[in-house]
Structure formats: structure tokens, C-alpha cells
Amino acid sequence: MSMHDRSSIRWASRLACWLGIVLVAVISADAQAQGVGSNAKVITWNPAPNGEIFVGILGEIEKPGVYRLDSASLNLQSVIRRSGGFRTEASGTIRIVRQDRVVESIFFSPNANTPLLAGDLLVVESKRAQAAISKMYSADPSLLPMYARAAEVALKGNDPTGIQLAFVNVLDRPVIVKVKHENARLSHVVQMLAQPIELAQAVRVIGPDRLLSQSATPHPVQETIPDGSVLVFPRNAINRGKLPSLPIPYESEIATGAIPSLIGGPSGQSPELRNVGQLPPIIARDGQDLRYAQPPASLEQATIPTPAPAFRPEPSTPNNDRLEIPGPPQIPVVSTPPRIANLPFSGQPRITSSSQMTTELDAAPAAPAPEAIDVPGAPSERVSKPKSKPFRPAIESDDLDEEAPASESATGSPLSSTLMLGMLVAVGLLIGLALLTRRQLERHAANPSKRTPAPQEFSRNRNEVEPEEIAASDEIDGEREISSTPQPEATPIRQPDMALTTQPAPMQMPPSQTSWDSSANPDLLSAWFEQLLANQLPIFDEHPDFPAQVSLQGRIVPPPIFRVDPPASKALVQGPHFPLASQASAGHDEVASQSPPETSQIIDEFDVPHDMGPARPHFMRRRPGEKTIAAAAAARAKSGSPSAPITSTETKPSMTPVTDALRHLQGGQS
């Protein structure tokens, strides 16, 4: 492992540790803020239950409905192909409703591969409606009624039998139904679904067109819903036990009569296409076809006998994983058997044509997840927990999908925190691993020779001639051979031609050495070694590794020091060097030729009185034995002999006038 690898691992581990510490701190702070018993916010991804994937499509499509797909065919093109292709009125723009909102609006391309997610709802827009609505929004106000009428006609669709509606959050999958025009109102729809009428106020309508769907105001309850609208119900607000029989998804792999070009002809031209694309009617609890029924009065009497208080969605509590729909407590809850057609397809599909209707409630297939809803006043034994999470892939927050009861919540909080911590640590480790991998990839990309294993391949047998053999053949054993053959008999060690091309400064090859045959054994030399030979590898500097505490034994031998003094004429007065002799010295040779001066001479040289400048005040008393040149000169002058030795008993020089003045000012104290 190279130095860079070690440093990379070290940095990655440090990064992972710091990331883990920061995340633990964040989690701890979040847990402190939420309280002891609260669950941390968990972002989960709910896959399709039992691996089932449903995608709904409606609008200008030949066979609208919900399709059961596998993961391999979960793309837009596959869904369009299975649904029989576009109608002639299709504009080609498809909106994808995901997570209760329009997440994408794309123009269909048959050659692309647009991925989808389980639970997506596709709305194929209509050219006519789009144009009419656009004109309506951009028209002169005086012409607005005319365009509004045209838009109304366009929104009604061209199907006289009814309009298409999609329901979200009614089941674990999208639901697409067709209702009569007069029943295309939120209040009627809610009543047909046997739900409280107050629920209609909480239903959000996503219109068939972008302009309509951008409306911020909620859709009026009694207003007609445009064709191809998506009704988004509040989550967990549907009492599924009261739901009537709903259409089951399509199971067929490819829709019968699907046009390969994905663009279908006008409805009615093909018998297959006529049959497909129509949905079974909504069957009421009593077996009545809702499409042809009189919905408001009869259904109200059947399902909701008395009006309930205004619907007010309440956030879920730890005790209740479902939203409770306030209903009349005096009315017992009818525990109906599951009727939701959510079973896997087996045998003949139930919907083979649009004319087929389910007339018997008992004949409807049993739903796999009969999720009874907790209703106030209902016996506790009737309360059943959901067996599976909601089908739709969702980023759930605990305040909406808190499924654990309070007792589990209190105990489950540390567990979830531990899981979160583990996940975050794993994420940190993955980040570190990714950094390491990236560095390795960069290194390999920069130096592809490392992918080739082979330093062993550049052995000397590359030319099948050992150096010893070469040396033996070239051995200087005969004058004749040396003199007669300037060219060596042995074939020189040859290199691939690539080495020649990778040289930074190409050399002129001798003619006799151009016989290198790289094709004979091209992979003998590794690329790394070639780069080493060509001096193309970068060199990384490393500090020498000296030990920290070193104790050397022995005695240091002083190195010889040679001193060369400049001539006296160039000597600086203020410099540290003084001429050793009064004579001018040209160099060390002349100095060496001279006899060494006596010590007394050097002292005398030092003791020559120099121009010391003005006298300076001395505020401190000299220490015993301290001498100055001036003092020595004065002493010698006093003794009368210039070469008299200087002793430690030199007399001190007299005080200067300034010193005397200072002493006088200080009261006689120095």
C-alpha cells in the first residue's frame, strides 16, 4: 500500500468519524427537541406490497385503467404500449401524478425510456381541451362565454357515456373509473364511494390540463369535474370497508389490439379497441350500477343516512394510526367482507370488455387487505390493524403515517434511533469508501500502467538472451574478436517501440539497434517500467525520517577552519576582523609564511590608544578587574612604560564631569 493509499484511508476514516460524530450530535439534538417518547422523523420508502406494481393511465388513451406491471416494464413507453396507444385527440403531453401532485409533464417519445415509479398516475392530455382552455384564458372578455362553452364541451370529453376520473389514496393503488356526466361532482363521487359527504371538502382535484391544475382555489363540491381529472383524497381518510367494488387492474401483458405505432386510430374503427378502454361501472353496495343510478338521493339513503358534522382532518395520534372519520356513533359499523379487487390476477381477467359488469357483490373477488377503519363507538374487537403499509411509495413523516401505538412508540424510539445511527454510520462509511474508490480510480486513470500486473515481465529473458550470455559473448577474451567486430555479437537488450515514442527527449537510435521487434513479445515490459525508464513517472518527495531523540556518543572532532583575512586596506573599521599584523597581508599563504606574532605584540596592538571619541558617562561602578583600553592606556601613560603589563590592579579612571554632576544631583549617591 502506497503512501497515498495510507493517507487516503486515513483521511477517509477521519471523515467518516467526523461525519458520524456530527450526525450523532444532530440526532441527539433532534431527539432532545422532540422529547423522550417521540419518534424521530423517519423517511421511509414503501415499496409495492408483495412486489406488486400498479400504474394508472387515463385521458386520451385507448385503454385507460390501472395496469399491473413488473419492475422490468416499469416505464412510460411500456404503459402506453399496454394501454393501446394514444387516441387521435391526444396532444402527446403526459403528466405524471406522483406523491399527490404533478411531478412531471413530458412529451411522449416512443424511442425513449422514461422510468416510472410504482403508483404513478399518467394523464394523457387532450389537444382539444388544451386549445380550448388556452383560448379561454387568453380570449377577449367579451368572447369568454363562447370559449368557456367550448372548453366545457372539451372538458366533457368525447365519450358520451361518461368521463374518466382517477382516485388517489382510496386504495393502495390508483383507481380509475368512469362516471356519468351528471355525477361528475365531488359530492356525488364521495357519496358513490360510500364515504361521508364532508370528505368532499378535503378532496383535491388535479385538472386534466396544466392551466386548470394550477388553480389554487379548491374545486367546488357541486361543480362538474372535468374529464380526466385526478381526485386526491386525504391519506388514510377512506373507510375502505364501505367502499363499493372498484375496477381491478389490467393483467394482460400487452393490450389486445394495441397498435405498434402507439398511436391508435379513432375510437370505433377497431373492434378490439372499441372493447378495450372502457371501464366497468362502479357498483354500489346494493349492486346498482352507479353509472346509471340516481346517485344523490338513493346513495345518500343507502350509505349516509344522517349528515355528519363537518369533516375536519385530524392528525394521527400515537394511539391511532388512521385518521378517524367522525361519524354517527349510534350507527354500528358494518363489518363488510373485503371487496377491493386487489388480488393478483388468476385465470381469466374479470374485465374483458367494457360491457361486463359486476352485478353480485359476493361475486366480487375478495380483497387481500380488508383494512377496517377505527370508528368511534365501534367494538374494540372489530378494530384490525393494517397488515401492510400503504401501497404508494411515499416519503412518510411520522406525523402522518405513525403506525405504531403509543406503547410501541415509547419503546420503539431508542430502537429507531439506533437504526438511524447505524444507517448514518453506514452512510458515512460508504462516503469514505466512495472517496477511496474515487481516488483509486483517479490514480488508475492517471496511471493506467497499474492495471497491468507485470513487473515480472520485463525480466531479462525478454530477448531470450541472458545478460550473462551477452556478457559471455562479449567477453574480452580475444583481441581478434574485439578488433574485427566493432558490433557486438550479442543482441542488445531491446525495448518496444513504444518506449521510443514515449521518451521525453527522443534519442537518435543507433542503426544496429532498430531491430527491436515488439510484436515478438509485446507484453514483456510493463507500462510502468517503461514510464520509469522514460522518466515519465512523477516523483513524490518524502521527508527523511530522523529519530526524535538522538544521543550521539563520542567527542566531536572540530573541523579544520581556515581563515583568510582581506588586505588591511580593505578591512573595515567597524567589522569584527582586524589584521593580524600591521603589514598588509595578501592572503593566507603570506600569513602562513610569517612567523606567528607574540602574544605581547597582539596585546600591545590592542592596547594602542585609539580615538575613542568623546568620553561617555559611566553610571555604574566597574567590577573588579574590569579594564578598558582607555584605562589601560592611561595606566601605561601614568607608569611611563608603554609595554608595561596590564594587571588587575589598574587604577580606575577619574570621574567625568558629567558623572560628578549626576552624583551631585543625586545627593552624592551613584
Next chain:
Amino acid sequence: MSVGLDLGTTEFRSLRDSGGDLVARRCRASYLVVRDTTGHRRLLENTQSRFGVCGDDLVIFGDDATDCGQMLDLPVVPLLHEGRLPVGDPVARQILALMVEAVLPAAAQQGVICCLTVPGGYELENDSQSLDVRYLKQLVALRGYTPQLISSGLAVVLAELSCAAFTGLGISLGATNCEVSVIHCGRELARFTVGSRLGEFADQYSAQSRAADETGMAGNVWERNLTRILTSIFSEAREALVSEGSLRLIQQPTSIACTGGITMAEGFSRLFERAWNQAGWPLRLGHSRIATNPRFCVARGGLIRAILEGHANKDRRVA
């Protein structure tokens, strides 16, 4: 992990293969002795200099010695004075061992080949190796390597004349010695060594270039002197090698590779060619190549030799 070690007069360098990377270490072969005082210790600790204690003195190693010498206005002591190990100086030998250990990392496994070069003038053959060479080899062996001694000229040819099948003349212009080796197919046939003290020329060149920068004078004098000494070196080498007879083995035109610190001087290739022509070699010069990275050229040649030897040993074991 193969290693090439270049023990030069002025600097120790090592180059090794570490997981596909070329990792180099270098250290100036000099030290500085200062008194063990609180001020010196504080200075060395503040500058994070590496030093050792020897009695009442502090010994500063390597590049830190040069820096501290300039800071304290003290001369550094070359470890290999005139390219030779100090005689009767045990402390210097300890410092030498420390520097070799600092430059040469411990071997990952026993038996890894380390090709080393020493300052010129030594007999490299096993039967005639001097005590100094054996001492240096022992230092390398103590780090876990199998030392193999090669000449600087051979290392230059291995590093620079790969495209010429490792055949030609390798010239290493060291600080104290100059080596001219005749190499044929990676094998050294003859070697000529002369003490040239080209390191002093390098110092003069740097001083003169500095003076030229200040005064605007051209370095004609230096160029003339360098050409003269190169001519004399090549002439002596020619006489020795022609008389020895090894020049007849190499093919012509002959490739020449040259390295050394002095080769980094501006216009060296021109001076080199002029000196070569004036020396009158009986060879037809095919191509002269000046090392592109003269600092690690010898160490790289040692590394190449070590890699080749390592795989040759492996092949022998397999056989």
C-alpha cells in the same frame, strides 16, 4: 519494493517504488554543531529542526543544518569530506548512519535489493572494497536490504540510455569526483574516475550568476574555466579507456548520457559538446543526452537496476 540509493558527497538520495509511485527522500550530507544552550534549543524547537545531543553540543542534521548555519552564521561540516568517510571521527560515522537510516526506509521484507552508489574513487569490486564501502553497505544491510554496489556511470546509462539498449558512455559529474563508465548492454566494461571538484565550479557558477545579475557581467570566465576542466577530464578519460581497450566493444555512433549538479547550469550542453570535441575521442558521437532530472538520475538508475536484479533473482529461484 526496490530501492535505489545515491550517496553523494553533498546529498543522500533514495528513490523507491512504493505501490506504483516513485517516492524519493533526500538529505544534505552535512551537519552543524552548536553549543547546548537554552537559546539554541529554543531556536531549534521553534524551527522544528532535527538535532541530536552529543555531550555539551547539539548536532543538527541535513537541510536543517544548512538553514541554521545560515541563520547563526556558522559553517556546516560536510559529512563526506572530499567524498571520503571521516577518519577517526566516531560521531560523524554515527551521523552518517543516522542519515542513511533517515533516507532509506526499512525494507518491507528481507532480501529486497538496494542498489547504491557511493562517491567516486572507490573500488567497487567485492574483493577490493575498502573499509568505507563495506561500512556503507553494512548500513544498507542493517535496514533489511541486500546491497548491490554500482557505479554512478552505470546508473546514468540505466536511467537515460534505455532507448539505446543500455549501451554507451555514462558520465557522472559529481561534486568531488567525475566518473566515466563504458556500458554495454547494461554491463559496465570499464570505468574511469577523476577528482574534479566540479562542486566548486557549481558554487562559482551560482556566485557568478548572482554577481552577473547584480552587475550585468556575463559569465564568460566561468564558461571558459568549465570548458577547460571538462576537456581535461574527458582527455584523461579517453587516454585511460583507450589504453584499456574497452572502447572497442561499444558500437558507434555512441550514445552519451551525462548527469550531475553542474549540468543544471545554463548552456551546459553547449559547453559539454565543445569539451567533448576538444578531447578528441575516437568515437563517433551519436547522441549526447543530458539528464532531465539530474538530482534523481543516479538514484533512478539504481532503482532500475534493483528492479531488474530482483526479477532476475526470482527467475533464478523459479528455475
